[in-house]
Amino acid sequence: MLKKLNYLNVSWPLDFTALFPVARPIIVEIGFGNGNYLIHLAQTRPDCNILGFEVSSQSMTKAENKIDRLKLTNVRPIHSSAETALAHLLEPETVTEFHINFPDPWFKKRHHRRRLIKPDTVALMTSRLIRGGMLTLATDIVEYAELAHETLSNTSGLSNALEHPWARQMPGRFCTKYEAKAYREGRRAHFLVFRRDETAAPHAPVIKEVAMPHLFLHSPLNAAELVERFEAQRVRDGEAHIALLRAYVDARRDEAAFEVVVEEPTIDQHTMILLSPRAEANQYIVKMTNLGKARPTDGMHRAVAAVGAWVADQHPEAAIMETKLR
Template identity: 45%
Template structure:
């Protein structure tokens, strides 16, 4: 048996990603968002052998199932990616590169307070439009009337998309393979709603790829020990416009202090470790830097988190002195 290949993820691929290199061939790129058990991935693979098909998922079981099929050789032109579509679109997929987008039965998130988790909403549709090539098609299927109604309103208000149907949606499409959720809807007597839009020549919203920042770190002196710093810690938040950080806990030993931090920014969410350690060859100085636990990416939000913690530590003692500051200045 082949060793398991490494799961592709928004955390381990370059931002942006060279998809031709990932697939090993330069072909049109199709994405399916939330492929679930993968019925549609198989259909797309068979139907478009001259395209590269990228499946986006967050459910591990679905990813493992698709990866096993890929390893068996059943899906030669398919790769699957762990990550929220919203994140992948903004970090990994360059503008004007997608030849088609498929979304089958997205999670409805019925409750009003969960509305912002819905896939079809202004920001994400704008990101999709910006990533689609002219004439690329966007296919959406849902069995929830409210979701169909809401999607219709969002699509109608999207100048970069043209409806290819004579109605906002239809209740069946020729030659469609049935996905798991579609089969369930049909079994339970619910009607399905199918949308087919096309990318027209109207300019797309300008949504540049969000790149990584430089690795954040700051070097300083403080009369306080690791223990004195860690025992004064209480959780705190730090915000800057749409970036939010929550410093949840601080653990220490004689090697350093580890801060457990949540970072939430519009394009990505991360739980990271920020480390306070002694500087090599300068044991009188401290370095505060991003730890490697959990494969963090040095985003703006991570810089904000390191800034927030450094400001807090420096504020603990008036004799603290900054030696070198490699954090983004706008968060000062």
């Protein structure tokens, strides 16, 4: 059975040799839906290894089951948003082709922030392509095609591989589920094809993990007294949005666990931050845990700092003594 992969249980960045039995050029499909195009790529491009990134768990399960049944070894779906995969999993100049089919069907100008094709995501994709690599995008929404054409054309390192902004047909192309739906409903497809050219791509090194964040503090209040005072709160620090949701106590061990959700531009994580006693009286360490395979990102460092600051605020004699934070 295929091991189920997600952005938290794979190595950062990805180790292709651990994913595929044979080293081959990498093709990436983003938002593969029912997985049929992904599987078609795997079957018709045996000279390549295919990676798929998808946010829907239902789509993941469908694709995993099909790949299992077909015993394909050159394709691996990974449960991850494109944004997380591009920033944390893929290194520059490692991908030969990106395929994006019918993204953002609810496209509206006001959905700008959540749109897949926007300048920072396209810059990341461009930096991940090898020279001569290709990016293919299909959409049934003419405004999306216009906007994507503008964004792709304005990205350094990319040039249009077609004579026109887009093609209306691509003979031999596999028809996806959404493409078939669009035709049934009377909409046409627009295919954009851009090539990674000789000009410089945006500089975007892969975001690596940082050291595990922790800090030491002094608090006359014990874990139980702290948890009693706790109230859910939100903190904004830099680009991280940190929600401290709940606090739990283990009075026997004098430990408290703080449930946190940390949202950063490229990743969202949900884990626990632990406060535990040190050998010295009234001294505690506050540290991130690996619960849920959480990764020590910049936002996690800020979350540990937020818990430390909250504890230090609870008593006039409480204070942070030392931090191992970014």
